[in-house]
Amino acid sequence: MSLNSYGHLFRVTTWGESHGPALGATVDGCPPGVPLRADMLQHWLDKRRPGQNKNTTQRNEPDAVEILSGVYNDTTTGTPIQLMIRNTDQRSKDYGDIEQTFRPGHADITYWQKYGIRDPRGGGRSSARETASRVAAGGVAREAIKALAPNVEITGYMTQMGEKKIDRDRFDWATIAQNDFWCPDANAASEWEEYLQWLRKDDHNSVGAVIEVVARNVPAGIGAPVYGKLDTDLAAAMMSINAVKGVEIGEGMAAAALTGRDNADEIFMGQNGPQYASNHAGGILGGISTGQDIVVRFAVKPTSSILSPRKSIRKDGTPIEVVTKGRHDPCVGIRAVPVGEAMMASVILDHLLLDRGQTGGVRGPIG
Numbered sequence: 001m002s003l004n005s006y007g008h009l010f011r012v013t014t015w016g017e018s019h020g021p022a023l024g025a026t027v028d029g030c031p032p033g034v035p036l037r038a039d040m041l042q043h044w045l046d047k048r049r050p051g052q053n054k055n056t057t058q059r060n061e062p063d064a065v066e067i068l069s070g071v072y073n074d075t076t077t078g079t080p081i082q083l084m085i086r087n088t089d090q091r092s093k094d095y096g097d098i099e100q101t102f103r104p105g106h107a108d109i110t111y112w113q114k115y116g117i118r119d120p121r122g123g124g125r126s127s128a129r130e131t132a133s134r135v136a137a138g139g140v141a142r143e144a145i146k147a148l149a150p151n152v153e154i155t156g157y158m159t160q161m162g163e164k165k166i167d168r169d170r171f172d173w174a175t176i177a178q179n180d181f182w183c184p185d186a187n188a189a190s191e192w193e194e195y196l197q198w199l200r201k202d203d204h205n206s207v208g209a210v211i212e213v214v215a216r217n218v219p220a221g222i223g224a225p226v227y228g229k230l231d232t233d234l235a236a237a238m239m240s241i242n243a244v245k246g247v248e249i250g251e252g253m254a255a256a257a258l259t260g261r262d263n264a265d266e267i268f269m270g271q272n273g274p275q276y277a278s279n280h281a282g283g284i285l286g287g288i289s290t291g292q293d294i295v296v297r298f299a300v301k302p303t304s305s306i307l308s309p310r311k312s313i314r315k316d317g318t319p320i321e322v323v324t325k326g327r328h329d330p331c332v333g334i335r336a337v338p339v340g341e342a343m344m345a346s347v348i349l350d351h352l353l354l355d356r357g358q359t360g361g362v363r364g365p366i367g
Contacts, residue, residue: 138342209333250282
């Protein structure tokens with residue numbers, strides 16, 4: 001059974017390992033006639049690319065994407081699109097010491113328990129390097145969305161690093177691309193910079209984060225009841241990202257503290273259709289989009305690869321103390337932002353295609 005794919009009509013299969021010669025994705029189900037060139041995808045890969053600043057891993061990969069099939073004259077043909085990203089800056093020798101050892105907090109031990117074999121070089125298939133493939137595929141999804149719902153905008157940003165949160169009163173969309181953290185609060189970004197440098201250099205530690213991804217101008221009516229819910233697929237997509245330990249839609253866990261009066265988003269009739277007084281539902285009701293902003297939030301755990309010694313065991317069961325070498329992100333949340341955007345784009349496109357196939361765009365009239 002292959003469990004390396006996601007999506008229904010827009011189907012993505014990723015392949016490759018952290019220290020192999022290359023990794024990539026096979027994208028099936030992209031409509032024909034979509035303009036597509038490698039540079040369109042490269043823009044998004046550059047957001048995720050390692051080694052760009054002192055706050056991320058210093059592995060220096062160009063992450064240059066190649067389109068091997070499914071495109072003719074810079075236009076999709078409707079056949080499978082093969083994307084490849086070559087690995088160029090592997091340091092496999094950094095992982096020689098852990099071939100017989102399970103690193104705490106990593107998937108080393110579970111991969112071994114399940115398969116009886118594992119690739120210790122950078123974590124192999126379990127490495128967050130796999131997400132480069134998703135970002136490339138998400139770039140394809142974005143271009144197809146332009147043809148089906150051109151007003152859709154998908155933006156991700158960090159809202160929390162460790163215990164340090166943004167001030168929502170200082171939220172500025174324009175600030176997101178102006179700092180290393182994709183943070184909408186300039187003051188918080190400055191504080192995070194100082195904190196993360198201390199954490200990495202002096203404390204030899206790492207920290208978790210919360211990322212929020214918003215899709216604006218998504219048309220009402222995509223998604224399906226019960227088992228085809230838009231929020232079900234979004235939650236699964238975000239949860240599949242490496243290091244993610246929690247996902248919320250809209251108000252999320254905080255909804256448990258609200259009353260029914262507070263939580264229900266009141267509806268009014270506006271000049272262009274229904275309008276809502278609030279968006280506790282995160283733009284989705286009964287698994288179907290309302291036309292409001294779709295808001296997804298996910299939490300990533302601290303990077304498990306740290307220089308502080310941690311206790312573990314070897315394959316033979318003997319105890320050992322592990323210090324993880326190599327180049328790692330002190331906060332994996334930074335580079336998880338474009339990954340979250342890519343997964344949002346893939347799911348939104350998938351449901352736009354599903355809705356087109358089921359209803360042909362038919363909608364119940366209001367007003």
